[in-house]
Every structure is written in C-alpha cells, then in structure tokens.
Amino acid sequence: MRVLIAMMKHETNTFSPVRTDWARFGEWGRHEGTAVLDAYRGTGMPTGAYIELAEKMGAEIVTPIAAEAMPSGPVEADTYERLSAPILDAVRSGCDLALLDLHGAMVARSTSDGEGTLLERIRAIDPDLPIAVTLDLHCNLTARMVENCTALIGYKTYPHTDMYEVGKQIAEIVIGSMNGECRPVMSWGNVPLLSQTLRQGTDDEPMKSIIAMCRDAETEPGVLAATCFGGFALADMPDAGSSVIIVTDGDKALADRVRDRILARIWELREDFIYEHTPLEEAVAEAKTITDGPVILLDHADNCGSGATQDVMTAIAEVLRQGLEDVAVAAVWDPEAVREMQAAGVGATVTLRLGGRSDMPSIDETGAPLEVTGKVKVLTDGEWVVHGPMYTGVKVMMGPTAVLDTGKMQIVIVSRHHEPWDIGVFTSVGIQPEHKRYLLLKSRIHYRAGFAPIARHTMTLDGKGVTTSDNSLLEYENVRRPIFPLDRINEY
Known part of the structure; x- marks a missing residue:
C-alpha cells in the first residue's frame, strides 16, 4: 500500500498585520520528503500517529510536505500554491490512502477556505481516494471540507493535548473502511455563533459539557467519531462559527x-461563549493583592497563537506601573531588541525601546514601544524540545532570544513568534517558573498545557491587540449575517 501523509496548517487571523509567506512557514516548521519522518516520527502530533500506523502496516510512505506556521494574517496566494502543489503532485503520482493533518481555519488571499480548496483539488485528481482528515478544535467547518474526504475529526481538548489520539482514531476509521470493517457516513451542521476563543477551554464550561456530549456520543453503537468545533472567530470568512460533525457506520x-x-x-x-471584560487597571490591582504564586496573568489580546503581533506593551506597562514584583514574561517579539542586547553582551545594563514594532490598522492602533532599563541576563539561540503534553517531542525555534532583567521583571524576548504553552519557554533561558510570583503570558488557553500544574491563580488582563475578545473593535465584512453576538438573534 502506498500511503500519502501530509500536513498543511495555519490558523488565519484576517485582522492580523503579520504577513504569512513562504518564509513564515519555514520559521515554525516546514519539512519536505524524508525530513517529515525525521521531524514527526514519535511525536504527539496527528502526523506522528499517521507515520506510526503506516509503518505498522508495512506501507510505502510518501511525505511530500509537512508545513505549519504560527497564526498570522492571510496566507499569500503564491505560498498557498507552493504548499498545495507537492501534495497534489503526490496524488497524481498515485496513492492508495491519504492521511492529512490540517487545521480548518486557513484563509489565503486566493481562497477563504484553504482546506476545502485543497481537498476539492485532491478529489478532482482521484475521486475514489480514501482520505482521512484531522482538524483543529478551532476549525471553521465548510461543506467543501466534508464533501471531499472520507471522514474527518477534530481535537476534543483545548489546549490540544489529544492530537495524536484523534489522528490515530480517524486514520483507523478510514483504514477500516478500506478493509470492509465499516462504512463511514458523515452528518454536519453549524449554528450562527462566533464563539470566542477565550471561552473555548475544554476544562471550563460551557465547552466542557459540549465535549462531554461528544465523548458520550462516541460510546453509542454505530457512532465512530463525534466532534464539536468551537470555530475561530478571528477568521472573517463566510463559514466562521461553531459546528458539529458526526461520523457513523452507515447510519x-x-x-x-x-x-x-x-x-x-x-x-x-x-x-x-462570550467573554466579559474587566478594566486592565482593576485586574492588575487585584493581582497585586495575591500573595501566593505563581499567579498566571494572561495578556490574551496579544496572543501570537491566535495571530497577534506579540509586541504590544500595554499589559506589561501596567504591571510595571503598579509595581508588581518577581514577574517573568513570555514572550515579547522584538528581533531588534535582541540584536541590541547581543551587541551589549551578558551582564551589560541597557535601556531599550521594547516592543511596539507593529501597527495594527484593523483595530486602529499604532505600535507603541515601552522604554525599559535592565540587565542582559541571558542570550540563547532559542531552540529547545517540548517535553510537555502539547506538541510533545517537537523542536521549538524561537530564533535568537534574550532575557532582560529589570529587577522586578524578567522579560523573555524572541526573534520569532511563539506562544508560551510549555514551560520550556522559561527553562530554556534559565528561569524556573514555579518559583516566580507572577507569570505574564501572551496566551489564551494553550498555556494550561505546561503551566496549569504549577499555577495557583489565573487572571485575564484585557490589554490591546488583534486577538482581542472585544467584538466592537473588529469590522467584519465577510462572515455570514446574522450571527451571534454581532447580531442579537434568538433562533437559528
């Protein structure tokens, strides 16, 4: 058997000013040919599960590309074609099974439905090819995705700690159908709800109960897979919103x-599913009264894991203004600041205009650097391997990285965008997060994968950025209307 295994993943924030080109995929993870096997064999990724199953089957494995970029703006048209072309070429060359590790919220400048377009093109080449698809919990599910594959599934965890398991589950379903063991049929639908990412944590209500319903459904005779997609509201495209897909055995x-x-x-x-805001000053003042740490402070509006610039200094400035002590920050994106610190050297005292490198026209904000003075504590190459439960075994490449110590705050500064979902963002630069009073993280929910075990308290800081949970700041042009909460509707 000849098995095609490919990964093409991007969560597109159409409000983000960060450009998504071929180089951006190279920064986070782009592998081709046998390098895909080296990068993902034995990891906790869907691609890792696919490789393991194919090798156990004794199949000939074809791995044209495995590419992922940190969330950012729409994928450039030429980049989308460069990502798709190797996969389509592999299908043209002939294969018996395709196992695809996709996201579900990719918007390219040439198509608002990146995954659906890819699957439709594959189907046009080989109408009978068995295709298994794994999608992110934040997928904006479309008819094109469903109609052009054999069966698909999504993660049931946020943070996404079950990627390997769901990849294995859907691959086994499709392989089973090839062996005559089942006949997968799918039923899907959505509701006009722009659920906010900050309200989709699967350890919290309301998502916790919805996921429990999906897990219970999978225990019913005849149900092979049940998925709820929270959707990704920051992708302004027609099908954005919450959806459900059920795979049954012929029923x-x-x-x-x-x-x-x-x-x-x-x-x-x-x-x-809609987040309620608290003024930033009030939240920081409350955090200052907490004496037992670590206290997680979430700068969620500037989370690069949802497409933010990661250089907005609003929340950091307020924490410094109110005098919180023993704070570690992960992470500020500022390659220029890192270069200045490299030039100064470890131990030097420097004054930087930190962050604020990016304008954000979609929310009418211009970059605003923050002047900070501190000691260059650490300089590294920013490379380390995840040992926590999310992206287990995957190599992280933050680019040249530095730590600035102001006395009250240690700030990790990176040259490539990286959401802090694993404690390695600190331990790789010599910071022990469990001993800090405050951990200020530019994250939403993924931080829980690595930090939940050590956190004593968690608070959201409503700063600025293009991953805001304030819908009034965003101008939607393409999403279907009416949709809740942009429109206060009571029926669907």
Whole structure:
C-alpha cells in the first residue's frame, strides 16, 4: 500500500498585520520528503500517529510536505500554491490512502477556505481516494471540507493535548473502511455563533459539557467519531462559527440525530461563549493583592497563537506601573531588541525601546514601544524540545532570544513568534517558573498545557491587540449575517 501523509496548517487571523509567506512557514516548521519522518516520527502530533500506523502496516510512505506556521494574517496566494502543489503532485503520482493533518481555519488571499480548496483539488485528481482528515478544535467547518474526504475529526481538548489520539482514531476509521470493517457516513451542521476563543477551554464550561456530549456520543453503537468545533472567530470568512460533525457506520439518520442534539445545546449556551471584560487597571490591582504564586496573568489580546503581533506593551506597562514584583514574561517579539542586547553582551545594563514594532490598522492602533532599563541576563539561540503534553517531542525555534532583567521583571524576548504553552519557554533561558510570583503570558488557553500544574491563580488582563475578545473593535465584512453576538438573534 502506498500511503500519502501530509500536513498543511495555519490558523488565519484576517485582522492580523503579520504577513504569512513562504518564509513564515519555514520559521515554525516546514519539512519536505524524508525530513517529515525525521521531524514527526514519535511525536504527539496527528502526523506522528499517521507515520506510526503506516509503518505498522508495512506501507510505502510518501511525505511530500509537512508545513505549519504560527497564526498570522492571510496566507499569500503564491505560498498557498507552493504548499498545495507537492501534495497534489503526490496524488497524481498515485496513492492508495491519504492521511492529512490540517487545521480548518486557513484563509489565503486566493481562497477563504484553504482546506476545502485543497481537498476539492485532491478529489478532482482521484475521486475514489480514501482520505482521512484531522482538524483543529478551532476549525471553521465548510461543506467543501466534508464533501471531499472520507471522514474527518477534530481535537476534543483545548489546549490540544489529544492530537495524536484523534489522528490515530480517524486514520483507523478510514483504514477500516478500506478493509470492509465499516462504512463511514458523515452528518454536519453549524449554528450562527462566533464563539470566542477565550471561552473555548475544554476544562471550563460551557465547552466542557459540549465535549462531554461528544465523548458520550462516541460510546453509542454505530457512532465512530463525534466532534464539536468551537470555530475561530478571528477568521472573517463566510463559514466562521461553531459546528458539529458526526461520523457513523452507515447510519445517516443516527448521525443526524446526534448532530442536532449537540448543536441545540451549543445554541442554548451561546451567551456563555462570550467573554466579559474587566478594566486592565482593576485586574492588575487585584493581582497585586495575591500573595501566593505563581499567579498566571494572561495578556490574551496579544496572543501570537491566535495571530497577534506579540509586541504590544500595554499589559506589561501596567504591571510595571503598579509595581508588581518577581514577574517573568513570555514572550515579547522584538528581533531588534535582541540584536541590541547581543551587541551589549551578558551582564551589560541597557535601556531599550521594547516592543511596539507593529501597527495594527484593523483595530486602529499604532505600535507603541515601552522604554525599559535592565540587565542582559541571558542570550540563547532559542531552540529547545517540548517535553510537555502539547506538541510533545517537537523542536521549538524561537530564533535568537534574550532575557532582560529589570529587577522586578524578567522579560523573555524572541526573534520569532511563539506562544508560551510549555514551560520550556522559561527553562530554556534559565528561569524556573514555579518559583516566580507572577507569570505574564501572551496566551489564551494553550498555556494550561505546561503551566496549569504549577499555577495557583489565573487572571485575564484585557490589554490591546488583534486577538482581542472585544467584538466592537473588529469590522467584519465577510462572515455570514446574522450571527451571534454581532447580531442579537434568538433562533437559528
């Protein structure tokens, strides 16, 4: 058997000013040919699961490309074609099975439905090819995705700690169908709800209950897979929103019933999927009264893991203004600051205009650097391997990295965007996060993968950035209307 294994992943924030070109995929992870096997064999990724299954089958494995970029703006048209072309060429060359590790919220300048377009092109080449697809919990599911694959599934965890498991599950379903063991049919639907990412943590309500419904559904006879996608509201495209897909063994009526049951419950809980804000000054003042740490402070509006610039200094400035002590920050993106610190050398005292390198026209904000003085504590190449439960075994490349110690705050400064979901963002530069009073993280929910075990308290800081949870700051042009909460609708 000849098995095609490919990964093409990007969560597109259409409000982000960060350019998504071929080089950006190279920064985070772009591998071709046998290098894909070297990069992902034995990892906790869907691609890792695919490789393991194919090798156990004794299959000939074809790995044209595995590419992922940190979330950012729309994928450039030529980059989208360069990512797609090797996969399409491999299909033209002939294969018996395709195992695809995709995201579900890729928007390119040439198509608002990156994954659906790819799958449609594959189907045009080989209409009968068995195709298994793994998608992110933040997928904006489309008809094109569903209609052009054999079966698809999404993660049931946020932070995404079950990527390997769901990849294995959907691959086994499709392989089983090839062996005559099952006949997968899919039923899907969505509700007009722009659920906010900050309200999609699967350890919290309301998402916790919805995921429990999906897990319960998978115990019903005949149900092969049940997925709820929270969706990604920062991708301004027609199909953005919450959706459900059910895979059953030949029973479309059963799939429809399970789908409708879960969709109805999501809609009932729609108000709970919207975040309520607290003024930044109040939140920091409250944090200052907490004496036992670590206290996690989430600068969620500047989370590069959802497409932010990672150089907005609003929350950091307020923490410094109110005099919080023993703070570690991960991370500020500022390659120029890193170069200045490299030139000064470890131990030198420097004054920097830190951050604020990026303008954000979609929210009418210009870059605003913050002047800070401190000691150059550490300089590294920014490379380390994840040992925590999310992206296990994957090599992180933050680019040249530095730590600035102001006395009250240690700031990790990176040259490549990286969301701090693993404690390695600190331990790789000599900081022990469990001994800090405050950890200020530019993250939303993924931080829990590495930091939940050590956190004593967690607070959200409503700063500025293009991953804001304030819908009033965003001008939607392409999403279907009416949709909640942009429109206060009561039915769907």
